[in-house]
Amino acid sequence: VRRYGARPLRLWEPRRGEGYALFLWLLLAVLVSGFLVEGLRIVATRDPWGLWSPGGWLTARALGGIGAGQLQLWHRLVWWGHAVLAFVFIALVPFTLIRHILVAPANIALRRPQPSGVLAPEALEEAEHFGVSSIQGFPRKDLLDLLACTECGRCQAACPAWATGKPLTPKGVVIDLRDHLYANTLRQPDGRTMVGEVVGEDAIWACTTCGGCHQACPVFIEPIPKLVDMRRFLVMEEARFPAPMQAALRGLENRGHPYQGAVPSRTAWAEGLDVPLLAEKGTAEYLYWVGCAAAFDERNQKVARAFARLLQAAGVDFAILGEEERCTGDFARRIGHEFLFQMQAQANVETLNRYGVTRILTTCPHCYNTLRHEYRPFGGTYEVLHHSEFLARLLREGRVRPGVTETRRLAYHDSCYLGRHNGIYGAPRAVLDGLPGVRRRELPRHAENSFCCGAGGGLMWSEERTGTRINVARTEEVLGADVEVVGTACPFCLSMFEDGIRAKDATERLRALDVAEVLAGALPPESA
Structure with missing residues (x-):
């Protein structure tokens, strides 16, 4: 009723159609025939416990007028019809879209333990090609994702790109890749390139990696790693990606940050605040990781100054790296330049470990996610706190006392x-x-x-x-x-x-x- 009556758009878009009608009607036929078999049995045997099979009991009430001689014949015919329908349904499951009822539980059981914002590093030294340009290049878990999709459209409803008129829909990406997988394994290859034709480049570059699709998916499908893998191919193999992103990456390579026309110093924001440098102080309980935005963006410099004043008011022992701090490489990784990200990660981990840093504060969730989770494969294991967590602690402990x-x-x-x-x-x-x-x-x-x-x-x-x-x-x-x-x-x-x-x-x-x-x-x- 909901699918064909209310017709929620997320079930039908982006293709304005779906391939489940046969199976839904077949399932309905199995259910109805099952109730008929049970109803005929209850009528024929006058089962005193029939009330405990409510579907069959109600059906029996409707069939009460059938003569005793007809009951056995009808029961036999309906029983065989029900059996045939049930076995046809079971036989179709592994070979058709309805296979997700088998694959989805496996996909849930094999879901990644890492948070949804964590991307797996690519082994660049061993790679013959960078990123993924063909369906066979995806890891097996990504291919399992494609088969597990129920086409419920929850990911699409949560996607900000789709909601604002962009060509990206996570549901569309998954089912297009799934159909491309079928075409290249079970049928004659369709001859289309995966990156550009199966999944359009405009769609690939529309993803904000917000995680709305991951959060919404009931079977834990992850579109983001697939899109980033395709971006890695476009960036590192093809050098084909939006010009503003190219300028930002050039800035990271040449200046150590992506902000054009910014102040040349990472410590200009702290002028007049007496914020200590870790190189001069030697040790500190906390390292304040300022980040590129707070260091170079004029508006966000006010946030860094406010946070530093709060730390000083609470008597927190902290310091900054100053010019030794480099961009975490978060945006480079998500654009698809894995090589540049790993260079940044290795350099930052070397600096942090040289100073013996164990606790880090940061005002940037992107730096937080990268420092806490994505530096671990490179030898960087730290206790990382977002500034909102630390400020909530200072308030709770009474070390910061706001006025009216x-x-x-x-x-x-x-x-x-x-x-x-x-x-x-x-x-x-x-x-x-x-x-x-x-x-x-x-x-x-x-x-x-x-x-x-x-x-x-x-x-x-x-x-x-x-x-x-x-x-x-x-x-x-x-x-x-x-x-x-x-x-x-x-x-x-x-x-x-x-x-x-x-x-x-x-x-x-x-x-x-x-x-x-x-x-x-x-x-x-x-x-x-």
């Missing part, structure tokens, strides 16, 4: 790489809820169902030319919540909201602030 602030209606936006990919939802809210003057509201889409800002997956360094800009769509949702401030805990989200607010000409109605800025603004003058 002006009343503000505020909504918190969940960053994809902090929330969905790493499960941190409570800490930023605890910081905001600890301020007497803040009245926090939840956005319609929040926590694990939050809507992406549009900057992940390297798209911070790209231009959206199709459909609605994702950050504008999210800004419109915030404006509809009737709040004065949108709180963030990610430098990319902050930049995208600043841009979205300007695009909507709403600078007088809405401000974007990091949680550290909100808390630092509430410090009494003597603490600040």
Whole structure:
């Protein structure tokens, strides 16, 4: 009824059709014939316990007028018809789309233990080719993903690219790759190239790696690694990818960061704050990993200054690397330049281990995800805390005591790489809820169902030319919540909201602030 009556779009798009009608009608026939067999049995035997088989009992009530001589004949005919239908259904399962009822449980059992934001490293020294350009190049688990898809469309409904008119749909990618797999293994090869024809390049570059599809999938299919593998092929084999991304990668190679026209120093943001360098201090309980955005982006420098003031007000023993810090390489990895990412990772791990760093604080969820999870294969194992977690701890311990602030209606936006990919939802809210003057509201889409800002997956360094800009769509949702401030805990989200607010000409109605800025603004003058 729901599929063919209500017809939710996520079940039918992007192909405006589906291949399950035969099996659904066949399953219905098996069920109906089964009730008929049971009803005829109950009538013929006058089973006193028939009421305990409610489907059969109700059917028996409808068949009560059949004569005794006819019951045996009808029971035999329907029994054989039911058996044939059931065996036909069972025989079709392994060879048709309905096979997901067998494959999906296996896919769930074999799901990756790592968080959804973690990408597996590519063994570059052993690789004959970089990335994946043919269906046979995917690991077996990725191929199992394709067979497990139920085509429910939940991933598509959660995808910010699809929601804003981009050509990417995770469901479409998975079923297109599945059909391509069938064509190249069970049938005559279709002669199409996987990257570019089966999956269009516009779709490949539209992914923000937000993890909405991973979160929504009931059988744990992961489209992101497949898209990144295809990006690796386009970047490292073909050198064919968007020009703004190329400029960002060149900046990383030449300057050590992707920001063009930025201040030349990683420590300019800290001028006048007496923030110690680890090289001069020798040791510190915590290393504050500033990140490229907070070091070079003028707007995010204010976040770094606010966080540093909070650390100093709480008496935290911390230091920074200064010019020895390099970009974590997060965006390079997600764009597909695995070689550049591994160079950055190895250099950073060498620096961190040389100083004996064990605890790291960072204001960037992308740095957090990379330092905590993706540096481990390169020898970097650290206790990494996002600044919202650490600030919530300082508030809980009474080491930071905010004063009374002006009343503000505020909504918190969940960053994809902090929330969905790493499960941190409570800490930023605890910081905001600890301020007497803040009245926090939840956005319609929040926590694990939050809507992406549009900057992940390297798209911070790209231009959206199709459909609605994702950050504008999210800004419109915030404006509809009737709040004065949108709180963030990610430098990319902050930049995208600043841009979205300007695009909507709403600078007088809405401000974007990091949680550290909100808390630092509430410090009494003597603490600040």
